[in-house]
Amino acid sequence: MQFSSPFTPRGALESYCYHVMSRTCGGEVLFDEVEKEALRRVIWRMAEFSGIKVVTYCLMKNHFHLLAEVPRREMWLQRFEGPDGEAKLMEHLRILYSRTYLGFLSDELKDLRARGMTMLAERRNEGLKKRFCDLSLFVKEVKERFSRWFNKRSGRKGTLWMDRFKSVLVEGKG
Incomplete structure (x- = not known):
């Protein structure tokens, strides 16, 4: 919901x-x-x-x-769509977060996908976008x-x- x-x-x-x-x-x-x-x-x-x-x-x-x-919101979030959308999101997050944190986040997303938990990775990204x-x-x-x-x-x-x-x-x- x-x-x-x-x-x-x-x-x-x-x-x-x-x-x-x-x-x-x-x-x-x-x-x-x-x-x-x-x-x-x-x-x-x-x-x-x-x-x-x-x-x-x-x-x-x-x-x-x-x-x-x-x-x-729908119009503004279009910048994070497409094949390079997640990379653009990570770049945008640099406004508030350190490289160290973003490295951990990126590793977490890769790990979730490697373990077949793509939906959890997508939920994680959506949770970040919710703040926009x-x-x-x-x-x-x-x-x-x-x-x-x-x-x-x-x-x-x-x-x-x-x-x-x-x-x-x-x-x-x-």
């Missing part, structure tokens, strides 16, 4: 645009310029990885805003990755962000 996020475009348009916002718990945590730059880098790296286009953004001392364009073109997963990973970095830097523990996140579909005429 395949589930789709409410933030995955399903209509006739090639992409949908959302105004995304998220605030720190209680608004108490105040980011300095180094922390804002770290958050910006996480946002842009995750955007490149996930296929989300950040149209514009605003990083404040205790929250952020993004205008994010989410492409149609999904606004919910994109924001979740941005917040998790930045929280780990921030908490380590600040010597703190626990939740950094209030609530999940808020988003509004940006609609225009035509």
Whole structure:
């Protein structure tokens, strides 16, 4: 059974645009310029990885805003189709993962296929692709990755962000 996020475009348009916002718990945590730059880098790296286009953004001392364009998943995933699709997927994964991890992943996929478990190898690839073109997963990973970095830097523990996140579909005429 395949589930789709409410933030995955399903209509006739090639992409949908959302105004995304998220605030720190209680608004108490105040980011300095180094922390804002770290958050910006996480946002842009995750955007490149996930296929989300950040149209514009605003990083404040205790929250952020993004205008994010989410492409149609089916269209975006076409880049990984065909005989060299898996190689293209592995190349794309280099945005987030080390050569060592990708070597292990590649070996795992080869081993599964050598043992006649092609379906498991394909499921593994589909699990990786599931993270693409999904606004919910994109924001979740941005917040998790930045929280780990921030908490380590600040010597703190626990939740950094209030609530999940808020988003509004940006609609225009035509």
